[in-house]
Amino acid sequence: MLRAVAGWLGGWVAGDHVSPATKLPRYLATYLATLLLLAAACGRAPATASNPVIALATPEDGGTAYVEVTGLSASELDALGSADYTADQWSEVLRVAVAPDAPAMLGTYAVTGSALRFTPAFPFDPGRQYEVRFDPSRVPGTGEAAAPIVATLGRPASTAVPSTVVARVYPSGDVVPENLLRMYVEFSDPMGRRSGVEYMKVLNEAGQEIEGAILPLDYEFWSPDHKRFTIFFDPGRVKDGILPNREMGRPLTYGGSMTLVVSREWRDARGLPLKEDFQRTFRVTAADTEPLDTGSWGIQPPPAGSRAGVVVTFPEPLDHGLLMRALGVTRGRAPVEGGIAVDMAETRWTFTPASPWQAGGYELLALDILEDLAGNQIGRAFEVDNFDTVDKSPNPQTIRIPFMVR
């Protein structure tokens, strides 16, 4: 067990009840307490009954670190062990807090062997200092007790070096339509929970930020592994002719460019910033307001008996996330097992079967949620300006495109 101990000296140097301590500069108090922690870790100065010692301990199995007070007498331990205290009463005996004037943090108290132990409800933050105060006068049955002792304790800060980077951004091509609806930012490692909108901005060709380009939703649009974040562009500005669009225009302008900037201040799952800032520039082309037309797709059937991929090509880039999910292959309505690859700037989709193709008919299965970069779906454009048209199709609809393997 690695044990860092701050005993009565720690209380002396950091405490508010022992007069010399208040005259010591805080950095010196911390320094001396650290020295004591190191000394205690080397196994010196066992506690005695009259010498309560505050310690921060980390179980060898990596469990939650806890605070212990050792050096208590047998009668004190007995009294504490049989005490029926509320959380508030316990915190008057042993108080652990993020700051001297902050409420006591939540946790459980127990007498374990020769110590009073506080286990926090949530683990101590690495790098954060905690104020620990033990008041012997609050131990049941104590008469003339010593003054409280106070220590500042904490787990060491992480020494890890930032290494997470933006691995890729979809669309992966260099061109986006003026009415771009969605982008994906993929990171090399899992990211933290915080939404990314505040860490991203979109610049125009003059390098000026395009205000309001990204829809500031509060939700966490992460993939389950927290490595892919979805950016939604504000559809109120994307859609043609609507009020915000007329007032502010589309965030992107045909003929110009846009640069996505990701700040390194965005924290990863370890709480570390990114290794570096990221930016990528796209050329902005005309708005795409046409629905997807599966008739324009090219299908290159593979030869029977092979495990070569069936290759489907599209006349325009489609949404990467949906390409990985909304297209598949069936034979006799049964799914065919295999793997998917998407490349050529999301204009080519290749399905490689787990088993060799058999001669005969197959189907390319497309769910109607498949979209292009502007949110147009199969047979249904993102912009529909006709109130009389009501789509009664079940949700979702599937489209099956037959192909022959020979």
Add this chain to the structure above:
Amino acid sequence: MRSLLTKLLVLLAIVVLASWTPSSARQATSTGQGPALTSMGPLAFGPDGTLFAADNQAAAIFALDLGAQANGGAAGAKGLDAVNEKLAALLGTGAREITITDLAVHPRTRNAYLSVMRGQGEGAAPALFRVDGNGAITMVSMQTVRYQKVELPNAPAANPTARQNPRTQVVTDMAFADGRLWVAGLSNEEFASNLRAIPYPFASVDTGTSVEIYHGNHRQLETRSPVNAFVPYMLNNQPHLIAGYTCTPLVKFPIASLRPGDKVRGTTIAEFGAGNRVLDMIVYRKGGQEFLLTANNSRGVMKIPTSTFASATPITTPVETETGGVPFEKVTSMTGIRQLDKLDDSNSIVIAQNASGALNLQVVPLP
């Protein structure tokens, strides 16, 4: 050996078939004690005090029986300045390291419950707090809480052998009505509105209804915009949902029309302005009239008489002005509102951000 091989092949076939979900939804329900939530919020109380908590990280909803932990506090809820700093201190961390994800009022005790996420990284964990009428803060211990859990079905995948589906479903709001928990959600891959009904006690989740509205300011049928907040409301003795969308149409849906698998068009009855989204909404009665109170991210708080909802002229043509439809008034006395719920017949309870950035829990008389 052959028998074992046969069993393995059958098992493999079952696994493959089970993963083939082009149009149907898989769901799982479970019950127990000591729910292991990975995240928490939004929240919604049922009329019997059951607390519904969405776990967006796990794409699940928990129905929590708070048991005795719902009792013992002073009735009502008292405001607390810098409540985010107080909660962070209790959790042993800094205010920047927590997120208050929702606020909900217990229907019997009128205590306020706040769901919080502690930490932003891989060790992030949820916590649930109760604030009573004396301002006492108590963390709800999940160890003794009995629960029911229902997993939200993920969207269909056309490729059954994809190793991992990176799609996630985010619950944006929940409300209990007509014996069912209504859940609004959207995903990280489709910008679609979806409303699901989940009968309680949990047995199954329907496939959801895709809700379609006419968005006057957007001059089109609007199917792919998120429902940010909604409330159940009776119109002409028929249960309805009143929903606020991004940018900011107000829409009514008869609950009877929300059938699983259908696409339903709601009736847009107001446009409350672009560049805006509804954060929370409540219904209350004052002076013999009922009102809808909405907290918005960029257009403040709006008070809307509901008497016009039933007969409101549907907005089916473009609204060329900034706002349109049923009348409303801005409540300028309420600013910086992040969370809103009805505390009692006379008061709302809000989490409001002040000029210094602190989040205050405040009891505010209903306007």
